Every structure is written in C-alpha cells, then in structure tokens.
Amino acid sequence: DGGITQSPKYLFRKEGQNVTLSCEQNLNHDAMYWYRQDPGQGLRLIYYSQIVNDFQKGDIAEGYSVSREKKESFPLTVTSAQKNPTAFYLCASSTRAGTEAFFGQGTRLTVV
C-alpha cells in the first residue's frame, strides 16, 4: 500500500536523551514536512524539505534536527536542547511544495 509510515507510534524517553522519529513514504513525493501538535492546539511546522539534500527551518525548529539523504525518508531528531519535547509529532508529504499534503499516523513522544 502506498502511504506514509511513522514509527514508533508511542515513544518514551528520559530527559536529556536525544531521540529520532522515523518517517518513510513510498508515494514518490518530493516534499516532506514535520509538525508538532500539543494538546488542544493546531499543528506547528518544525522543518520541511522540498527536495533531497535540502531542508528549511519551520516556525519552531529550535531543539530539532533533520536530514533528507533519500527521497523516501525524512527522520526527525529531538535533541536534549528541546525544552518541552513531550508532544504528538506528525510527518507529511506532498508531490511538491504547495500541493495536497498527506499525513502519517503520528508518533506520541513522552519525555519523563
């Protein structure tokens, strides 16, 4: 099936540890995105990539890092510098930037 796969679905980490969230798509989309959602809030853009080996900071990039070495993959690392990492993280992709975006099922990260 074509789609966007995020893993794991739930993730627990100790404070001060870096953690990497996986996002893979087999839709042959050029553009990929990471969003963060806090309870009762909308989605805020962390990073986006319009093409392989290129990515741009979104509105809340501090404490996060990404890479885009392959078209299919856009992993997000939540570093120890992120002050409030507990949140719901959503990955999306689109044919190219500005076209219809499709989302994965999300990863719920809890830092204790």
Add this chain to the structure above:
Amino acid sequence: GIQVEQSPPDLILQEGANSTLRCNFSDSVNNLQWFHQNPWGQLINLFYIPSGTKQNGRLSATTVATERYSLLYISSSQTTDSGVYFCAGGVRRGYQKVTFGTGTKLQVIP
C-alpha cells in the same frame, strides 16, 4: 507568515443537523486544505481546495481566494463526524510554507 483563524472554536450539534465551519486567512493563499482529525490523532484529508467549490457526499467546501476565506459545510451530521476540523493554507514566498488554523472541535450528539 500568514495567520489562519478558524471559527467557531467549539460546536455541539444534534445528529442530523447541518453546520458551517469558517477559515479566514491574513494573506492570499495558493493552496488550501481541510482535514478531519479523528480521536486517534490521524489527519484525514477532506478537501484540497485553493479556489472554487467541491463536494464529497455530505461534505462540501468553498474557497473564495480573493476574499481570503474558506467554508466547510457538513450536512445531516452523524456521530462519526465528531472530532477536530483543521484548515491549512500556504503562500509561496521563495519556499512554500503551510500554516494550520487552531481547529474547530465538533461534537455530534445522538
């Protein structure tokens, strides 16, 4: 970046009722989507509608790009329509960025 306002923030409907959700943008957008977020957090695509009108079953959407707003109509609501509805829009300023509204939380009661 652009600002996206959604109204109403909360809505309670009796099953079978109709409703209209609104999304206002601070700038002209060149892409606009409506999503439904289910209780498990999954974002379901409803419409990609930069302009014009589209219909899908009991749902329809209209975007008036020149006036910077979009409307989502839900007719004959069902309990399964409950959840949060988001609109999201983007403008092309060099790189394309998309901004989400804060959502409308809909509860449909039997």
